[in-house]
Amino acid sequence: MKILRIALRNIASLAGEHTVDFTKAPLLHAGLFAISGPTGSGKSTLLDALCLALYDETPRMSVVAGAAAVEDAGKEVQQSDVRNLLRRGCGEGYAEVAFVGVDGLTYTAFWLVRRAQAKAERALQKTQHSLFKGNAPYGTTREEAVSGTTTEIQKAIVAKVGLTFDQFRRAVLLAQGDFATFLKARDAERAEILQALTGTERFEKISIAVYERHKKEEAAVAHIQGQIGAAQPLSPEARAEAEEELRKAVAFKNGVEQQLARRKKQLDWFTLEAEHGRKLAEATGRVHELLAQVEANQPRAREIHWVRTAALEAGPLRVAEKQAQTVLAEALKREAELKERDAVLLLEARESEERHKAAARTLEEVSTRLRALAGDLAKARTFDGELIPLGAAAALANTEHARAQEAFSKAERDLSALNGALAEVERNKQLHSKRLSKVSCFEPFARDIAVWLERFNTEQRARTKRDRINRRAAEAGTAAI
Numbered sequence: 001m002k003i004l005r006i007a008l009r010n011i012a013s014l015a016g017e018h019t020v021d022f023t024k025a026p027l028l029h030a031g032l033f034a035i036s037g038p039t040g041s042g043k044s045t046l047l048d049a050l051c052l053a054l055y056d057e058t059p060r061m062s063v064v065a066g067a068a069a070v071e072d073a074g075k076e077v078q079q080s081d082v083r084n085l086l087r088r089g090c091g092e093g094y095a096e097v098a099f100v101g102v103d104g105l106t107y108t109a110f111w112l113v114r115r116a117q118a119k120a121e122r123a124l125q126k127t128q129h130s131l132f133k134g135n136a137p138y139g140t141t142r143e144e145a146v147s148g149t150t151t152e153i154q155k156a157i158v159a160k161v162g163l164t165f166d167q168f169r170r171a172v173l174l175a176q177g178d179f180a181t182f183l184k185a186r187d188a189e190r191a192e193i194l195q196a197l198t199g200t201e202r203f204e205k206i207s208i209a210v211y212e213r214h215k216k217e218e219a220a221v222a223h224i225q226g227q228i229g230a231a232q233p234l235s236p237e238a239r240a241e242a243e244e245e246l247r248k249a250v251a252f253k254n255g256v257e258q259q260l261a262r263r264k265k266q267l268d269w270f271t272l273e274a275e276h277g278r279k280l281a282e283a284t285g286r287v288h289e290l291l292a293q294v295e296a297n298q299p300r301a302r303e304i305h306w307v308r309t310a311a312l313e314a315g316p317l318r319v320a321e322k323q324a325q326t327v328l329a330e331a332l333k334r335e336a337e338l339k340e341r342d343a344v345l346l347l348e349a350r351e352s353e354e355r356h357k358a359a360a361r362t363l364e365e366v367s368t369r370l371r372a373l374a375g376d377l378a379k380a381r382t383f384d385g386e387l388i389p390l391g392a393a394a395a396l397a398n399t400e401h402a403r404a405q406e407a408f409s410k411a412e413r414d415l416s417a418l419n420g421a422l423a424e425v426e427r428n429k430q431l432h433s434k435r436l437s438k439v440s441c442f443e444p445f446a447r448d449i450a451v452w453l454e455r456f457n458t459e460q461r462a463r464t465k466r467d468r469i470n471r472r473a474a475e476a477g478t479a480a481i
Contacts, residue, residue, distance in 0.1 A: 002100040002163050004135055008049035010093030012085050016043040023135075047173055048085055049095035053109040054157055055165040056129055056150075059173065073115070083113050083124045098135040103159035107145055108132040109157055124277040129153050131160070278380035421463060426457075 007019040021029070035043045044060065051058045061080050062387040069076040070084075078082065086093045092114035100106050108129045116122035129150050146156040158164055160406065163172065170189075 001102055001163070003050070003097060003139075004100065004106065005096075005098040006046060006053075007052055007096040007137075008045070008094065010087040010090040011049050011052070011095055012042070012045040012087060013040055014045045015087055015090070018042075020046065020135075045085075050097055051169070051173065052082060052085065052111045053097035054099075054161060055168065056082060056111060056127060056154060057165050058085070059169045061085070073121065075123050077124060077185065081124075083127060086113045086115075086124070089120050090119050092117050094138060096138055098137075099161070103160065104161040105160075106134050107157075107160055108142070109133065109138045110138065118227070131157055237408040343464075 003022045004023050005019065007017070008014060009017040035046060037043055037405075048058045048060070061082050061084070071077075071079050074349050092112070094113070095111045096108060098106065108131070110128075110132065112128040116125060127150075131145045131153055132142040133145045134143075147154050160167065203372075281324045297423065
């Protein structure tokens with residue numbers, strides 16, 4: 001057992017938290033050290049914390065056993081009660097020891113004392129005793145090495161330490177005046193303590209085992225010697241007769257053993273022959289069973305043969321089927337694209353139809369207006385005939401004719417611009433005709449559109465000519481006036 005760390009809070013004369021860590025400098029490299037200081041500085045309190053954490057007892061509280069009880073927070077408490085080590089004016093305190101057990105593992109023994117609600121004026125509560133794995137300081141996450149009642153935990157700590165409280169305080173923690181008690185103890189007690197400290201109990205066990213074995217072997221030797229003493233030696237004649245009988249018995253035994261060996265070989269041969277016969281019978285039965293199964297499965301075998309043949313022949317068909325599926329998928333994709341394009345063309349055709357219907361309506365309006373203006377054109381021609389006899393106004397008419405000629409030139413230019421516009425219309429017509437030719441269902445309508453466009457162009461040309469005649473008639477009328 002090796003002590004690694006001692007920690008305490010609010011125990012006896014030491015207020016607050018205090019830690020003595022033997023795993024850190026300067027104590028880590030100190031071979032021998034002393035706990036010194038004036039009276040009341042807390043030297044014994046460190047040893048009290050060590051004992052409280054390990055055994056829930058202390059040497060100096062044991063010496064006051066049997067003393068009168070004292071009153072604490074309205075209750076009587078025995079003077080030997082270790083809870084009295086809680087510092088006055090404090091609501092709680094603890095003692096903690098980290099150590100390496102006899103099993104080579106590290107543990108932390110923890111002892112806690114507190115008053116009700118952790119208030120200094122309240123009554124003392126029952127102490128708590130715990131054993132954790134590893135060197136786990138108070139306030140950190142810790143894992144219990146042993147769980148159970150306080151008695152079970154104390155037994156586990158004693159097992160890990162390897163010493164009871166009495167052995168610990170006599171051999172390890174020699175309180176003031178206890179060293180003389182150790183020296184004056186009985187031999188058996190000192191041997192028990194020293195044996196626990198040095199670990200020589202295994203040698204005691206070996207010594208006991210050796211003694212028991214020696215005693216047992218001595219008894220066996222004595223028994224054999226007794227048997228030897230009880231046996232009487234034979235006379236030479238009886239000895240020779242016994243040896244002869246022994247020789248005959250050995251010869252008979254050897255003959256019997258040889259015969260037994262021969263019989264054993266024969267028995268082995270018969271056994272092997274019987275085993276072969278049994279296996280042959282089993283094999284013959286199995287062959288008959290298989291033949292029966294083959295006979296019963298002939299239709300199934302033919303079916304399997306046909307299935308395999310069909311599977312082999314279906315190989316190329318599967319490849320062709322996969323190729324056909326690929327072609328079908330591409331065709332379906334192409335069909336979807338064509339349907340989408342047909343939908344677009346149909347929409348354009350409908351739009352073109354609407355535009356042509358509008359053009360037809362416009363052409364009808366123009367035709368109506370042309371029919372209305374036909375009478376005016378006749379009157380203008382009659383008026384032209386009446387202008388010939390008018391010689392008196394010829395000079396003025398010539399002048400006006402020059403101006404009319406200029407206006408006519410301008411009209412010609414306008415006509416050229418109009419013809420360009422009509423050519424653009426013609427190109428658009430051809431473009432629409434190409435689009436319409438892609439949709440066969442609209443072919444008759446496309447032919448009608450061409451007729452209507454031709455009519456429209458004719459009417460446009462007639463309208464242009466009429467406008468020119470009207471301008472000339474107006475100019476002639478102005479000149480006549």
